[in-house]
Amino acid sequence: MKNLLIVFVLLFSLSAYGAPHGDKLYATHCSACHGIDGKGGVGVPIALPSFLNSVSNEYLKKTIRLGRPGRIMPAFDVLSNAQVSAIVEHVRSWTDKPAPPESSASVKGDSEHGKQLFAKYCVQCHGENGSGGKGTGVTFSRKRDLPIIAPALNNTGFLAAASDVMIRDTIAFGREGTPMTSMLVAGLSENDIDDVVAYVRSLEKSAAELKQNLNQNDExxxxxxxxxxxxxxxxxxxxxxxxxxxxxxxxxxxxxxxxxxxxxxxxxxxxxxxxxxxxxxxxxxxxxxxxxxxxxxxxxxxxxxxxxxxxxxxxxxxxxxxxxxxxxxxxxxxxxxxxxxxxxxxx
Ligand code: HEC
Ligand code: HEC
Missing domain, CATH: 3.30.310.70 (TT1751-like domain)
Incomplete structure (x- = not known):
């Protein structure tokens, strides 16, 4: 009887301390900005089905690891792989659809043409060079034109986390429930969208320079x-x-x-x-x-x-x-x- 009790206590403590609890980790590390239910705050909403059903777990993991340098979202480089996975699993629990697989297919396009389209269709929200909307996340007390601020695209964290296919699908289909609407519906062709993806990819160099500048104040x-x-x-x-x-x-x-x-x-x-x-x-x-x-x-x-x-x-x-x-x-x-x-x- 006593032995059985010890086994129970052991099992219980293993389940309590052995495997990380995604809900608790999320509450500690993410909820202050994204809200306890993922509806957004200082950070953009991450519980929306239109978001979750279009991004891979790989994207979520990389976003947590790398953060978004200079755009408030911190890099969680001290969490273990198991902890990051547990957080991703918790975030996934907000949708009943399975995560889309990560795609390594590359999208080819004309980035010069993409740049022109970006100036016409994207810049008003994502800013010059894709530097992101002013302010971040979801409106609370702060007055602004849009309920959700467009993330920066010329960002090392974003560009390293996002696959070409994810960027293409986001542009093509948009994210229902946010100001990011479908560009197919707005009149861009599939080729146009590939050109815009090529332009977004071309921002990698300026993103790296921006990150370099951010590190200057470290000294x-x-x-x-x-x-x-x-x-x-x-x-x-x-x-x-x-x-x-x-x-x-x-x-x-x-x-x-x-x-x-x-x-x-x-x-x-x-x-x-x-x-x-x-x-x-x-x-x-x-x-x-x-x-x-x-x-x-x-x-x-x-x-x-x-x-x-x-x-x-x-x-x-x-x-x-x-x-x-x-x-x-x-x-x-x-x-x-x-x-x-x-x-x-x-x-
Ligand atoms: C009316 C404003 C608006 C316009 C116009 C717009 N976007 Fe967005 N975009 C947003 C918002 C807001 C989000 C964040 C949505 C969310 O919270 O999931 C977003 C998200 C994105 C994302 C995903 C970024 C991330 O961190 O997940 C990409 C890529 C993107 N937009 C590209 C574009 C491109 C390219 C265009 C032009 C063809 C464009 N957007 C036009 C507002 C806009
Ligand atoms: C200090 C505030 C803050 C914390 C803490 C924070 N985030 Fe963020 N997060 C943001 C902001 C702000 C953005 C949007 C960046 C931008 O506007 O360019 C963001 C973006 C994201 C994105 C990309 C969303 C998209 O549309 O592609 C994901 C995913 C995300 N955060 C998940 C998390 C998770 C999970 C945690 C906890 C491990 C976390 N964040 C902690 C502020 C935060």
């Missing part, structure tokens, strides 16, 4: 640090003045340990200033709501061993952290602002 330090020639009090006053001079709203000044230790016991040599420019804040939030985690802006002033130092998060790291190419420009702008504030305060 950026996580924080910007500047030494101050003044004492703590004077540095804080200078910084306040610089914040106001640059048309920011000073929200408040706290001790860094505020709320972390008993009131009155905070280290008085560590001060943090919170400030903001509401125009900028709304602009950045409209691009990517996750920016809210780093706003309002903060600069910390610390005195240690008689030395005063100012520091701020390096905004150039944010666009990398969020894997969102559209944040590059506002993050660069924010970097310039931070740098000049720190410079003004220590001049």
């Amino acid at each position: 950026e330090p996580p924080t910007i640090v500047v030494d101050s020639p003044y004492d703590l009090e004077e540095t804080v006053e200078n910084l306040k003045q610089a914040i106001i001079d640059q048309n920011f709203t000073l929200i408040r000044t706290d001790y860094l340990e505020h709320g972390l230790v008993e009131e009155g016991k905070e280290n008085k040599k560590q001060v943090v200033l919170h400030f903001c420019n509401f125009g900028f804040l709304f602009e950045a939030l409209a691009i990517d709501p996750r920016v809210g985690m780093f706003l309002p802006c903060r600069v910390t002033v610390i005195e240690k061993d008689g030395k005063v130092q100012l520091s701020a998060v390096n905004p150039k790291r944010l666009s990398r952290l969020f894997n969102n190419h559209e944040l590059d420009a506002p993050c660069d702008e924010m970097y310039e602002v931070y740098s000049s504030l720190l410079e003004d305060a220590t001049l």
Whole structure:
């Protein structure tokens, strides 16, 4: 009896820990963006039958592994093969049709002609050079023209995951329930569609260059640090003045340990200033709501061993952290602002 119990316990723990659970893995790694039921959010919907019934498991696996560099969708390179397969199996459970097989057949076409067709039939949604619609995923709070934003096609993750046949079928038949409509219905011939596939394939080079550029900020330090020639009090006053001079709203000044230790016991040599420019804040939030985690802006002033130092998060790291190419420009702008504030305060 006791032995039987041990066997049961063993079997149970094997089933609990041995095989990965796709539903739990999906909830942990994907649901924040694609929704717990795959209906979409920051990420595009992935539960739609028109999508699932037209893509192979190979496509799903590669998409999870490679992500979409610069387009928010992260690369899940730390998951095991078994975990990726379990997630795919869970995603598959949303449709009762079997997955279409992966096809290695190549589609030949005239990419120059395809480019002309792309400018006429695709660019309004997929952007110049297939760089994707502005913003990502499905509309929630953000106002936009389309309910679902067109993914980037000049993307190493997409191009490595998608077969020629998958690209052709998506263009030919569209995806019911999304703005991506059938191009056969729109009037393109099968030959035209092959030409567009050839053009989409030709984006591989520019996709690789884009990815290369994204990696540039990898060398950026996580924080910007500047030494101050003044004492703590004077540095804080200078910084306040610089914040106001640059048309920011000073929200408040706290001790860094505020709320972390008993009131009155905070280290008085560590001060943090919170400030903001509401125009900028709304602009950045409209691009990517996750920016809210780093706003309002903060600069910390610390005195240690008689030395005063100012520091701020390096905004150039944010666009990398969020894997969102559209944040590059506002993050660069924010970097310039931070740098000049720190410079003004220590001049
Ligand atoms: C009205 C807007 C619109 C137009 C026009 C349009 N698309 Fe799309 N396209 C979308 C949307 C939205 C999706 C994502 C659909 C989804 O969520 O499954 C998409 C998906 C795709 C995909 C699959 C991408 C992926 O990551 O799975 C390909 C390939 C594609 N479109 C190519 C084209 C081509 C080529 C044209 C022109 C011949 C075109 N589209 C025209 C909106 C559009
Ligand atoms: C931080 C947000 C985020 C997370 C987390 C995320 N995704 Fe995505 N995913 C996206 C976005 C955004 C896109 C569309 C990319 C674009 O617009 O170019 C996308 C695209 C996709 C696509 C391609 C859809 C298509 O139409 O071809 C699949 C499949 C996908 N994600 C599956 C997953 C799975 C499975 C997970 C979890 C392992 C996951 N994603 C995690 C944001 C995310």
